Amino acid sequence: MVIIACPCALGLATPISVMVATGRGATAGVLFKDAAALEKLARVSxxxxxxxxxxxEGRPRLETVEPVPGWTEQDLLRLGASLERASEHPLARAIVEGADGRGIELLPVSNFGSVTGQGVAGTVAGLEVLLGNARLLESRGVAVGALEERARARRERGETLVLVAVNGAPAGLLSVADPIRASTPPALAALVADGVDVVxxxxxxxxxxxxVAGRLGLSRVEAEVTPDRKRAVVxxxxxxxxxxxxxxxxxxxxPALAKxxxxxxxxxxTDVAIESAGITLLHGDLGSLVRARRLSRATMTNIRQNLWFSFGYNALGVPIAAGLLYPLVGWLLSPMVASAAMALSSVSVIANALRLRKVPL
Ligand SMILES: [Mg+2]
Incomplete structure (x- = not known):
């Protein structure tokens, strides 16, 4: 009775499934850092x-260069990009790369200055150039009405607008957009179809x-959330x-990922985000999140099967070994059969867990 009651299979039931599933995840582009994440993902709603x-993609790209009459796209972009080369803003990088991509030679800048949250100013080729938002231009006495009007339509499409003024007059606008990852729309559709509320x-x-939410068909948006508030939203x-x-x-x-x-x-x-999360999607592919959820579900089913296997052996074996059937049919489990049954229970749990290696995701 002691031999068959050895709960090896019961002890193996969960960890072996988690171990096999973790390996399966890695081949599908998902790293599970802890078992809890693997177990909970299926239940997330x-x-x-x-x-x-x-x-x-998180890498803004220059979308359009829209000069006002009297300016050419080339000259507008040349002035804007020359000025932005001295700036460290992510938008600035997109504008400089955009100019590079169009083979535009940049010019030296003097008197460079930046106003946090508004934009930059400087002298390029003897011209006073201002580049930034409406607030910056207005504060330097530029009438931005018409430019803002044109900017609004583009902003509604999710682009970020930078206004340009030269020698105190509007010269045009540059727009920068951060493209949606190719894997995003199908992944969101699959998650929503699976009953997940995406916010x-x-x-x-x-x-x-x-x-951006409109283009992705998302109706719930929490915008203008400051970094320290993301955790509170969770x-x-x-x-x-x-x-x-x-x-x-x-x-x-x-902090939100950890919470x-x-x-x-x-x-x-970033490394900090990866450190704080239980799951990492390799290559930043949201499609692997859908696969991770299927794997999580398959793993939970697998663990339940394992528990039944091991529990079943014990539930059957222990009473027989204890002689419960002896008075009725004269059955008594010999220690040899008992140890074989015990070994078999562990083997079936392992064999069942290994099926996870082949689970289609
Ligand atoms: Mg981000």
Whole structure:
């Protein structure tokens, strides 16, 4: 009776499935850092998801160069990019790369100055150039009415606008957009079809966030969320009593990733985000999140089967070994048969777990 009651199979049931599933995940582009994440992912019904670098590529690109009459696209971009070369803003990089891509030679800049949150100013080829938002241009006495009018339409499409003025007069606008990852729309569609509520959580302006959400068919948006508030947003959703997953890539997402029931980091994101999350999507492919959920579900089913196997052996074996059937049919389990049954229970648990290696995702 002692021999058959050895709970080896019961002890193996969960860890062996988790181990095999973790390996299967790695081949499907998903790294599970802890077993809890693997187990909880299937139960998640709300996914909070960062925009920049998670739904989008996170690398803004120059979209359009729109000069006002009297200026050419080339000259407008040459002045803008020359000035931006001295700036460290991510938008500046997109504009400089855009000029490079179009083979535009940049000019030296003097008297460079930047106003945080507004833009930059400087002298290029003897011209006073201002580049930034409407607030910057207005503060230097430039009438931005017409330029802003044109900017608004583009902003509604999710682009970020930079206004340019030369010698105190509007010269045109440059627009920069962060393209949506190719894997995003099909992945979101699959998650929504699977009953997951997807909510965009972003620090970006409401106009940009709503525009991108609209293109992705997302109706729930939490915009203009400051970095220190992302974690609070996770807590608010958790307070509704449902398991919450959070996906993100940035340093600012890390506290929220750690707080969520399941934290999901983009492999293309920052190390801090990856450290804080239980799951990492290699190559930043959201499609692998859909596969991870299928794997999580398959793993939970597999663990339940294992528990039944091991429990079943014990439930049957222990009473027989204890002589329960002896008075009725004269059965008594010999120690040899008991140890074979015990070994067999472990083998069947392992064999069942190994099936996870082949599970289609
Ligand atoms: Mg981000």
């Amino acid at each position: 709300t996914l909070l998801i960062d925009k920049t670098g998670t739904l989008t 965009m959580v972003t620090g970006d302006s409401r106009a940009t966030a709503v525009a 807590e608010e959703w958790q307070a509704r009593g449902r398991p919450v997953a959070m996906a993100g890539d940035g340093v600012n997402d890390a 969520a029931d399941v934290g999901i980091a983009m492999g293309t994101g």
